[in-house]
Amino acid sequence: MNSDRIVGALALKRSRWGWGETAFWLVAAASILLFSDRYLILTEMAWLGLFALSLDLILGYAGIVSLGHAAFFGVGAYAAGLLAVHGIVREPALALVAAGLAAMALGFVTSFLVIRGAELSQLMVTLGIALLLRELANRFSDITGGFDGLQGIVIDPVLGLFAFDLYGRTGFIYCLVVLFVLFLVARMIVHSPFGLSLRAIRNNPLRAAAIGIPVNRRLVAIYAISAFYAGVAGALFTQTTALASLDVFSFERSADLLLVLVIGGAGYLYGGLVGAVIFRLLQDVFSSWTPQFWQFWIGLVLVLIVLVGRERMYRGILWLPRQLGARLGKAKPAPSPGGGGA
């Protein structure tokens, strides 16, 4: 009884907004004013962050691994593209929801295949589904435009008011707002009893089933939700770039996504967002520095990140704010250095 109350109190405490979270979103909002010449890369960070968040929902919270998350991204991207090209849903925000639902439908159907297996077979099944969709899109090139991509996508102003401009300002604000709204929803989901039951399943599916959690149904639900998120990310991609080509389904996209989550860390929602920011920054820095060999440096940094360990690096980054906090006598003393390192 007592331990129940402690667990409950802990869960409640975790679901409250901390200063760190508020600061994160304030910085994100401030970036609209601060980095007005880098809207395009910020936009990429925003949709990549949302995409990574969607993977985090299944990987970090439900323990489902995926090497084919680009399948949902691609469905969302093509759905948004086709809706715009054929003028079915002209308003971007509405098309966004429609694209998300299309991906969600696919997620629901394929979830039954995915949750059957353990990790390795999940990897194979998800990978296979993404490859399958890519080939389908290639095969039906009269609908999708094949390798050359969907031509003639024109995106109307958001809500009929805000047109997409050359500087990418509208696009970025639009992506950021969508990201924030969907993040709030995801936050509610993972802190709800439903979200807690997912964590129980991730830790031990057998025990979870034994205490009466309907394991399969919960997994199907979170997989479909995650697919919705990925679909929305794909739709944001298409709407901000007016492009949809076969590479939205590519294996590299799914693999990059895993890297993003590895960099940022899974299972606390912000991992995807932080990972997306760092990943895109690294790409941008290295590829303008050496357009020929940037992939080498990215690889090197990734290896270093894994070797050094995320924990130690974050401690490094947070060192200065903590010191400042300690000087001002407000913050708790910093954790003893070198204590928990692997």
Place this chain on the structure above:
Amino acid sequence: MFSKTMWRAVIGAALVAPFALTAAQAQDTVKIGLIVPMTGGQASTGKQIDNAVKLYMQQHGDTVAGRKIEVILKDDATLPDNTKRLAQELIVNDKVKVIAGFGITPAALAAAPLATRAKVPEVVMAAGTSIITERSPYIVRTSFTLAQSSTIIGDWAAKNGIKKVATLTSDYAPGHDALRFFKEHFTAGGGRIVEEVKVPLANPDFAPFLQRMKDAKPDAIYVFVPAGQGGAFMKQYAERGLDKAGIRVIGPGDVMDDDLLNGMGDSAIGAVTAHIYSAAHPSQMNRDFVAAYKKAYNQRPGFMAVGGYDGIHLIYQALKKTGGKADGDSLVAAMKGMKWESPRGPISIDPDTRDIVQNVYIRKVEKKDGELYNVEFVTFKGVKDPGKTKK
């Protein structure tokens, strides 16, 4: 070992650097954004173009009409969304006056709306689908179109005793152009297509298709694969024994790209292709170009290098003509109708379509001094892009 403080400094710097780099720029420089694939499957295209542009600037200096030229190289890894973002950032942040490069058709198409909107000339140095120049009034091309070479090889094959042809083309826009125009001209001349195969663009394995080709027993295979894949094709062609079965290789010249030709081995000898450039082109200008390129990069220039060399030349000449005025409308107006002697022969920009007008040569692979070369033996003068004149 790095100390902790150093790590912190490194990480901090990495996070801040990209935003700090946008410093103020001098007014009299003209910046050119060069967007090409430098990594991935089409990397050889980007490297050739980059090399050629650098070579040209070494030879001709970096100042034209009193303005300094600065080329900003970007790698789009052949992803059209990258191309578009890079083009947009170059135009908006770096204030480039010209965007250039574009390794593949989707990349060139993705940048087209930006060129129109920002009124920035887009100089296409590689991509070869006919429709590209119709997508924006600011697009000018210095490479070639597939229609130019495909129609001519189609006519030539029909007239030179080739009756049955099997086709193998990459499954994307230039491949479709290459197939369509060849077929029209070859069948009009009385030829017959016995087998038609489209191979995927990314990492193709030709072997299963080649077996089908062999069974169809054609006089020749008509091949279009993008620059860089010709070597893999010819290797498998020889492995499957198609050369011994007497099946010749014909096609637009992309498959016999000069930078790979030497590595293809003797099975390539006798292949007949129609194309716009051969490193063996017998002109003094070309001999100098090839020698300079070989000296600088220790390899033979291919047609992509020539596209880049002519592209940067066109930008230089246009700036000279406008007296240093670098707004899009003046530059495009200056580029229209421009004529010059290129390493590939005399070329000009069609004032109506902004596409390139050039000689197309029929060449045969021969061994000269122990090296393989495409030796030109028929010349078709001043070929416009037939992909557009039809409409």
